[in-house]
Amino acid sequence: MLKPDLFTQINALIIHVTDIEYIRCSADWSLPPQIASSNKILFICKGTGIFQMIEQSCRIGAGNLLFIPRGQKVEAFTEHSEPLVMYEISFTYEALIKKNARSSVYREEGSTFPLEGEVHLSNHLQALHLCEQLHISMQELEGGRRQYRQTGLLNELLYLACSDIQDGMNQQRAGVERTVDYLHQNYMKTVPLEMLSSLAGFSPSYYSRLFKKLKGVSPITYITRLRMNRAKELLVHGQESLFEIAQHLGYNEESYFSRMFKRETGYSPAQYVKVNRKHVVTMRHSFNGDFLALGVQPHASVGIRSGEGDNAYFNAQLKGTVPIRMDGEACMDDLLRLQPTIIVCDPEWIKWNQELSHIAPTVIIPYWEMAWRDRLHRIAELVGRRKEAKEWLHKYEQKVEQASVVIKQQIGEGTVIILRIVGGKLRVYGMERNIGCVLYQDLKLNPPPKVKSVKWRRTITLNELPTYDADYMLLMASADKVDQKMLRRLLQSSEWKSLSAVRRHQWFTIDLYPWIDYSALSHDRVIDEAMNLFASVR
Structure with a gap:
């Protein structure tokens, strides 16, 4: 004040x-x-x-x-x-x-x-x-x-x-801004002109003239634009029917909402959704596996690199997808240049890049909290592929059931453990995420007793390794110097040599991708690779 x-x-x-x-x-x-x-x-x-x-x-x-x-x-x-x-x-x-x-x-x-x-x-x-x-x-x-x-x-x-x-000029402006703030919170309601003018502290006729002078449009037109902007977000998110959107915005009839939307935007709601699905960008690389499983290639994405690498297969599938830099001004420059119609991201990205959400409608999909099947359905709703998602999952479940039978014929009730060296430390993967969710939940392979208490992953020491003994073992390590150093130390250790899987030559090295990725496409490929891997077991 x-x-x-x-x-x-x-x-x-x-x-x-x-x-x-x-x-x-x-x-x-x-x-x-x-x-x-x-x-x-x-x-x-x-x-x-x-x-x-x-x-x-x-x-x-x-x-x-x-x-x-x-x-x-x-x-x-x-x-x-x-x-x-x-x-x-x-x-x-x-x-x-x-x-x-x-x-x-x-x-x-x-x-x-x-x-x-x-x-x-x-x-x-x-x-x-x-x-x-x-x-x-x-x-x-x-x-x-x-x-x-x-x-x-x-x-x-x-x-x-x-x-x-x-x-007193400031008081006049402040009065109008009070009503603007109110409209942003209550645009879906029927708001009488008399109520707005009373909130501003003016007569209805003076308030109407002042509002148009300051905002360039009448209060009614301003409300309509607020509703249509919200309608665009709801249409892009794809979680509600046209009738539900109309009701949410304060329109009693779906047909009237559709006419108003076309008058304001030049598109029918269905046309608008179709147009705005053409330039989807993803700000988490794992989401690409879900898009690809649905037969959709994102217009642009983070995490795409040329040449060979752990995720070369995925990058090959995304050959036509434009790479985006991840953070800061570089990310903003890329998004401004690409002009996306939808940005798909996780809560972690939006937390640090809130200002970029104004470039296009932004759909936030939890990565850590949402199971991959639920995420596939969510992305399917977003791009209009609900039927394809159901069909894909049906085929996946059939494939998993058949693969589980074949692998069990090879290894019986033998236990399987997943180890990874990352950042120079040894990590055990658990029951609910990434590779563990496919092997233990989908294929129903047996984990060692101590792994049953690990939801996602746990860092362990070499001294603890024998307590996680298993009949079969999968081991991952990147090409980073610190990880390769730890790998050499592991393979030369007495703890490693004492493991059942090592003594019986029943351990396998696997690549990070697709094994470590958490998406529909990667899990489908993990099933194939697991079949090939355990087929060599006698």
């Missing part, structure tokens, strides 16, 4: 401009969370930006100011596709802390700057002119002359801001 006697507070400060930048952002610009290194004033020339500060969101449009104090945590992104254009003014100030008849004592930032947050200006053109002159002065003037000119221009800009606040 702004303090009273604003002009008096500003008069008690000595303000120095330190920098002025003219910034033209990309259409999908975002500012990751960061701490402001200096006091800043942003003047928005074009576009609309959402700025988050102290858990409060400010929607700043063209012609308005945003004051950001030094040390404030801030993050931001553009609200629409129109590029954001703004001036950024950095400044320092000294506050009067003591004054008598002979002297005045100032201290740098000795008190909180009187202006903070958004300020809605009435005289946009004058504010734009002042920012332009500030920018010119930074480029063309030097020394004391530049400082004097900039101080005068900045004081003029502050005068505009303080005047509008004193005159």
Whole structure:
């Protein structure tokens, strides 16, 4: 909140401009969370930006100011596709802390700057002119002359801001923004104009005129656009019928919703879904195995590398899929270039890349919490392949049943253990994830007693290895130096040589892929490789 006697507070400060930048952002610009290194004033020339500060969101449009104090945590992104254009003014100030008849004592930032947050200006053109002159002065003037000119221009800009606040313009804007926030939470309800105008504090007719002036459309049109944007997300996610979506958005009839959707987007709901399934990108490589099992090749994906490697088979299946870099600005550049219509990711990726979710509708699918069969069904819903998912799983279950019989004929009730060397340490795989879920749950092979208590994986020492003794053993190790060093140590150890599987020559080395991958396609290939592997057992 702004303090009273604003002009008096500003008069008690000595303000120095330190920098002025003219910034033209990309259409999908975002500012990751960061701490402001200096006091800043942003003047928005074009576009609309959402700025988050102290858990409060400010929607700043063209012609308005945003004051950001030094040390404030801030993050931001553009609200629409129109590029954001703004001036950024950095400044320092000294506050009067003591004054008598002979002297005045100032201290740098000795008190909180009187202006903070958004300020809605009435005289946009004058504010734009002042920012332009500030920018010119930074480029063309030097020394004391530049400082004097900039101080005068900045004081003029502050005068505009303080005047509008004193005159109540901010209150009008704030009233409309209250209703906008309400609509974002209640767009699916019937919202009377009288209720919105009362919430804003104006008469219905004045509120309608003010809303259109500030937002460019009427309140009714604004509600419709909110509904249609939500409809696009629900259609892309593919978990609800058209009737359910219509009901969710507040439409009683599916046909009326379809007509409204086509009027706003130019597509029928079915056409929109078909168009938006063409450019799917995956931000977790394992999800590709599910897409491929359904006969769908993602447009782009992380984790794709050229040449040979542990996952060469999968990369060969994804020959037409464009590789994406995983994190940071490189990932943003790739996504902006590719213009995906759907981003499929897991919660871990979205946690660190929240700002990228505004590039396209984002579908979050848990990797660690969701079983692979459930995930296959979820992706099938997303790409319109529910029938194909059921058929694929039916064939898989038949294949598993037959393979289990064949393998059991070879090894009987013998126990099987899965070991992996990773990061120079020895790991045992358990019952519920990755390779263990296929061997123990699907093929119904027998684990050693101690493995039954391991859900996913457990790191063990060489000394513990004999307690996990089994009749048959599968061993994985990457080509990394640290893993190869540990492999040599393992094979030379007495603990290794004492194992039943080693003494009977019933242990096998296996590649990481497809054995370690957790997807439909990889599990199907694991069944084939397990059949070949145990066929050699006598």
